[in-house]
Amino acid sequence: MASSLVAGERLVRALGPGGELGPENLPRKLRAELEAALGENHKSGDSPGGPRRLVSFGLIRDLHQHLRERDSTLYLHELLEGSEIYLPDVVKPPRNPELVARLEKIKIQLANEEYKRITRNITCxxxxxxxxxxxxxxxxxxxxxxxxxxxxxxxxxxxxxxxxxxxxxxxxxxxxxxxxxxxxxxxxxxx
Incomplete structure (x- = not known):
């Protein structure tokens, strides 16, 4: 399940020097958390661009709440332009060999029952x-x-x-x- 997003260039520029979310516009704690999240690089096996900057939905929610409280003209959808929802790779656990054998046996049994059901009225x-x-x-x-x-x-x-x-x-x-x-x-x- 998605719990973070890949930060786009617009959000990175807004938090950078001279951006709309400078030190004077954000509380120190929120800014530190956002900078820490953007400073960490997360590697993803399927990403052609290499490492990704992930920001949790909780931080985005806090940023949105702060912008609403200050009646800012900067809207969250503008900041998130170019960002993408991050869906982590799902690692499937190995299948139990006993379970696989039982499933195969049940599949064969169901196929035989289906065949008998289909051909039960054929007498020739x-x-x-x-x-x-x-x-x-x-x-x-x-x-x-x-x-x-x-x-x-x-x-x-x-x-x-x-x-x-x-x-x-x-x-x-x-x-x-x-x-x-x-x-x-x-x-x-x-x-």
């Missing part, structure tokens, strides 16, 4: 829900109709078309029964 890939006899009837009927309509391009007689459709429906029915039996064997093997 689940071998335990391989199909029912009502599905078998629909699939065989669809194969018969497809075979019957498709055979009209090959055969002209009705008997040939029906026979071709029965053969296609029989093949599809046998294949579906085979898959259902294999799925049931797998379920019985898991018990």
């Amino acid at each position: 890939q689940d071998s335990r829900h391989g199909g029912t006899l009502s599905d078998l009837g629909k699939e065989v009927a669809a194969a018969f109709v497809c075979g019957y309509l498709g055979s009209q391009y090959i055969f002209t007689e009705m008997a040939s078309r029906v026979l071709a459709a029965l053969i296609v429906a029989s093949v599809v029915g046998m294949a579906e029964l085979y898959v259902m039996v294999r799925a049931m064997e797998g379920e019985l093997g898991e018990l």
